[in-house]
Structure formats: structure tokens, C-alpha cells
Amino acid sequence: MTNKYKINVNGQPHEIESDEDTPLLYILRNDLKLKGTKFGCGDGICGACTVIMDGLPIFSCDTPIWSADGKNIETIEGLSVNGIHPLQEEMIDEQAGQCGYCLSGITMRIKALLDKNPNQTVDEVAEQLDRNLCRCGSQSRILKAVENYIEKVS
Numbered sequence: 001m002t003n004k005y006k007i008n009v010n011g012q013p014h015e016i017e018s019d020e021d022t023p024l025l026y027i028l029r030n031d032l033k034l035k036g037t038k039f040g041c042g043d044g045i046c047g048a049c050t051v052i053m054d055g056l057p058i059f060s061c062d063t064p065i066w067s068a069d070g071k072n073i074e075t076i077e078g079l080s081v082n083g084i085h086p087l088q089e090e091m092i093d094e095q096a097g098q099c100g101y102c103l104s105g106i107t108m109r110i111k112a113l114l115d116k117n118p119n120q121t122v123d124e125v126a127e128q129l130d131r132n133l134c135r136c137g138s139q140s141r142i143l144k145a146v147e148n149y150i151e152k153v154s
């Protein structure tokens, strides 16, 4: 059934007319043209589509728009509204991505984790990244970037 939904994305309010079961990922990519959030498995397995919703990392591919109604969404584009985010700087310095396809989702999960508790160790962050897959095997460089970021902000 088609309905109207209000979501706030990267600080901007949007009213969306959509079928209630349309995944948030499709709304972000197709309606709002925010292509930084990636479609990987489309089935809640790989983490490529991770965004932050009301402070929590979620898979946008298995989040229907009805459940995002009235929520605050943060995507990878939101990190660089005021210049590049320091976490992204570290990712670039460490050349953390190979293909980079996983990196948007991984970056958003890390940001959500460290926003919630900035005093985590890199090992604690690594444990919570098991829901975000990287097929290129760049995890060690990604975690080095996280380590550098934690050192910088702590």
C-alpha cells in the first residue's frame, strides 16, 4: 500500500511517497540519489548497506520504509557535510579499501559504535564488525585506520 513517510536524512527533512515495504536502501539510492550506501546481498547478510538510524547501525536493505518513518538517518554522505570526517581521513591514509564497496557500511558501523562509546579499543570495535563483510580482505588496514582514529580522538 502506498503511503507518505517522513524521514530526516543527514539533517534534511524528506517526505517520501512509497509502498510501505520498500526498503530504506532503495529510498536512499533511488529517490534521494544518495548512492554512497551500497547494495550488496540485499538480504541482511553483508552489511554493505549499513546506515545509522536514531544512533544505531542498521541494514537499510531489510529495513522497510514504514519502520524508518519519523527517524533520523545518517548516511556516508552525512559524514562529509562540513569537510571530510577524521575517520574517513584515516581510511584514506591507510588505503583501507581495495575495491571500497564495503567501506561505506563499515565506516557507518564504526562511527555509530564510537559515537556511542568513544572509549572502545580497536579489538572491541573489531568484534562488532563481524556483521560487515569485506570480500577483498582489507580488514587489517581498516582496523589500522580505526586504531589511528581512536588515538587521535581519545
Ligand code: FES
Residues within 6 Å of the ligand: 038, 039, 040, 041, 042, 043, 044, 045, 046, 047, 048, 049, 050, 059, 060, 061, 062
Ligand atoms: S545489502 Fe544489506 S546486508 Fe547486504
Ligand code: FES
Residues within 6 Å of the ligand: 096, 097, 098, 099, 100, 101, 102, 103, 133, 134, 135, 136, 137, 138
Ligand atoms: S575493500 Fe572490497 S569488499 Fe572491502
